[in-house]
Amino acid sequence: MNEAxxxxxxxxxxxxxxxxxxxxxxxxxxxxxxxxxxxxxxxIGPNGSGKxxxxxxxxxxxxxxxxxxxxxxxxxxxxxxxxIARLGIARTFQMIRPFAELPAFKNLIIPLFSPRVKTLxxxxxxxxxxxxxDLLEEVGFERESxxxxxxxxxxxxxxxxxxxxxxxxxxxxxxxILDELFSGLSIAELAxxxxxxxxxxxxxxxxxxxxxxxxxxxxxxxRVVVLNYGHAIADGKPSEVMERDDVKQAYLGTE
Amino acid sequence: xxxxxxxxxxxxxxxxxxxxxxxxxxREMLYVxxxxxxxxxxxLVMPLIxxxxxxxxxxxxxxFALLAxxxxxxxxxxxxxxxxxxxxxxxxxxxxxxxHYAGLPIWLTIPLATVFGGALCTVLLLPVLRLRGVYFSMxxxxxxxxxxxxxxxxGMLGGTEGLTGIKPFGNSWVEMYVVIIVLLIALFGFRxxxxxxxxxxxxxxxxxxxxxxxxxxxxxxxKAQALFISGSVGSFCGAYITHVYMFVGMPDFALDYSIxxxxxxxxxxxxxxxxxxxxxxxxxxxxxxxxxxxxxRIVLYAMSLVVFIVLLPEGIxxxxxxxxxxxxxxxxxxx
Numbered sequence: 001m002n003e004a005x006x007x008x009x010x011x012x013x014x015x016x017x018x019x020x021x022x023x024x025x026x027x028x029x030x031x032x033x034x035x036x037x038x039x040x041x042x043x044i045g046p047n048g049s050g051k052x053x054x055x056x057x058x059x060x061x062x063x064x065x066x067x068x069x070x071x072x073x074x075x076x077x078x079x080x081x082x083x084i085a086r087l088g089i090a091r092t093f094q095m096i097r098p099f100a101e102l103p104a105f106k107n108l109i110i111p112l113f114s115p116r117v118k119t120l121x122x123x124x125x126x127x128x129x130x131x132x133x134d135l136l137e138e139v140g141f142e143r144e145s146x147x148x149x150x151x152x153x154x155x156x157x158x159x160x161x162x163x164x165x166x167x168x169x170x171x172x173x174x175x176x177i178l179d180e181l182f183s184g185l186s187i188a189e190l191a192x193x194x195x196x197x198x199x200x201x202x203x204x205x206x207x208x209x210x211x212x213x214x215x216x217x218x219x220x221x222x223r224v225v226v227l228n229y230g231h232a233i234a235d236g237k238p239s240e241v242m243e244r245d246d247v248k249q250a251y252l253g254t255e
Numbered sequence: 256x257x258x259x260x261x262x263x264x265x266x267x268x269x270x271x272x273x274x275x276x277x278x279x280x281x282r283e284m285l286y287v288x289x290x291x292x293x294x295x296x297x298x299l300v301m302p303l304i305x306x307x308x309x310x311x312x313x314x315x316x317x318x319f320a321l322l323a324x325x326x327x328x329x330x331x332x333x334x335x336x337x338x339x340x341x342x343x344x345x346x347x348x349x350x351x352x353x354x355h356y357a358g359l360p361i362w363l364t365i366p367l368a369t370v371f372g373g374a375l376c377t378v379l380l381l382p383v384l385r386l387r388g389v390y391f392s393m394x395x396x397x398x399x400x401x402x403x404x405x406x407x408x409x410g411m412l413g414g415t416e417g418l419t420g421i422k423p424f425g426n427s428w429v430e431m432y433v434v435i436i437v438l439l440i441a442l443f444g445f446r447x448x449x450x451x452x453x454x455x456x457x458x459x460x461x462x463x464x465x466x467x468x469x470x471x472x473x474x475x476x477x478k479a480q481a482l483f484i485s486g487s488v489g490s491f492c493g494a495y496i497t498h499v500y501m502f503v504g505m506p507d508f509a510l511d512y513s514i515x516x517x518x519x520x521x522x523x524x525x526x527x528x529x530x531x532x533x534x535x536x537x538x539x540x541x542x543x544x545x546x547x548x549x550x551x552r553i554v555l556y557a558m559s560l561v562v563f564i565v566l567l568p569e570g571i572x573x574x575x576x577x578x579x580x581x582x583x584x585x586x587x588x589x590x
Contacts, residue, residue: 059469061465061468080468080473081465081468081469082468082469082470082471082472082473082474083473085468085469085470085471086471090469091469093465093466093469097462097463097466098463098466099455099458099459099462099463099466100462101458101462102455102458102459106455109452109455109456110455110456110459110466110467110470110472111470111471112452113452113453113455113456113470113472114470114471114472115471115472116471117471125452128452167466167470170470171470171471
């Protein structure tokens with residue numbers, strides 16, 4: 001029991017003073033935060049405030065100019081993206097580009113083929129097709145329905161988002177970073193995708209969500225970090241953070 | 256406004272043989288079996304009936320078909336090579352050196368050159384694996400030309416004279432059937448490979464390499480493996496031709512070995528391997544047949560290339576496959 005409580009409180013990801021400039025643009029400036037296991041952290045901010053760059057810094061797609069990123073106590077600053085993914089950090093992309101020619105379930109073969117999954121399943125791959133179909137069912141593809149077999153390029157938007165989520169599940173990630181997962185979804189689609197994220201939280205996963213749809217985000221997030229011009233200007237409970245004047249100003253502009 | 260649109264419907268047999276495989280008559284079984292079996296039989300019978308000159312053309316064609324397959328495979332992993340000549344020349348020189356300097360027998364030089372040639376090409380291209388698109392292509396184009404000049408300038412490995420007196424096959428039937436059987440293995444092997452989980456991952460790199468990386472897969476290691484596979488096929492071709500001509504020299508790095516495979520795959524239809532073979536079996540004999548024309552040969556050849564590509568941009572194989580598997584009819588739709 002004691003051990004379990006320790007585990008839930010443990011810092012899983014620690015971002016310390018990371019900065020990144022592209023040419024003259026300071027995309028991320030000295031951002032720091034700690035993330036505990038089981039938290040759902042929202043990262044919000046106006047367009048161009050550096051949210052996606054921050055995710056790219058954590059997942060290795062962009063190397064920071066300064067600062068460090070630690071995952072489970074291990075310094076992963078400047079690692080290649082595939083090494084970071086193998087530790088159990090999965091992410092989705094803002095611009096979703098599925099493996100268009102492949103049927104939906106075959107898209108999951110790629111994460112299922114990763115060395116991480118092989119190690120976790122005891123060194124064997126087994127029948128990946130059936131594992132893939134199970135995963136799709138978990139994210140709300142109807143079992144043996146035609147969408148499962150449809151080319152991913154022709155899937156409706158809602159299903160594409162679910163497919164992205166399923167890729168994270170396939171990797172058996174502990175930390176899942178969702179870059180604007182809710183964007184472009186209808187209310188009905190959201191209503192079916194939110195429970196999947198809630199289920200992840202129950203399973204003890206840690207989630208970071210970059211979102212513009214604040215109302216939906218605040219219903220599930222325990223904590224938010226607000227970025228503005230690359231600076232983290234606020235960090236705290238959603239209700240408290242949104243009361244702050246500087247946050248309102250960043251969102252609504254100066255009067 | 257009414258518009259006409261072509262509607263395509265799968266033929267019944269195609270649908271039933273796709274994934275549920277419920278064939279009910281010999282007719283249907285033939286429908287499925289003929290496309291792969293007929294070319295195999297044709298390929299195996301051809302050396303028996305062709306006159307000696309056209310046997311040599313068949314041999315050339317088979318080599319270019321193999322090079323086209325290896326090119327097509329690299330493209331399916333997202334690496335557009337303009338330098339199959341690198342693979343070809345590397346295999347040729349490794350085999351030539353093993354024969355000339357070490358005196359190894361032919362049944363050792365060809366397999367060794369296949370593996371080591373592929374490995375050398377992979378090592379040479381390792382530094383540019385991170386380059387994408389046209390940048391990668393440029394390097395592959397330049398490397399064989401550079402190696403050719405190095406050999407010319409330093410005079411090593413026989414220099415401009417090349418190495419002569421390489422051991423021949425001895426038996427022309429063995430010579431012919433070795434390459435035909437390798438082509439058949441490569442054709443069906445690659446077609447199988449790209450449908451395995453491993454092959455899917457390779458193809459996914461071309462679609463979206465960032466997504467593959469975030470799945471924890473080292474795409475550079477995967478690309479290196481693909482390069483090795485493709486390089487080995489190309490090196491086999493070089494090693495084989497070295498023993499056929501009993502000679503290895505600078506022409507083995509010639510641009511022909513880079514361009515013709517590419518043209519074959521494009522004319523035949525990319526991504527199927529069968530298309531690459533079909534393309535080679537059209538372009539190489541065509542080029543031979545045009546020899547009688549004389550001076551205008553290259554003009555006619557280039558024009559026919561343009562005609563193929565303009566009329567059937569999808570590739571001949573894809574066109575035939577579509578006609579074989581689907582009905583087409585014009586339907587009127589509201590515009």
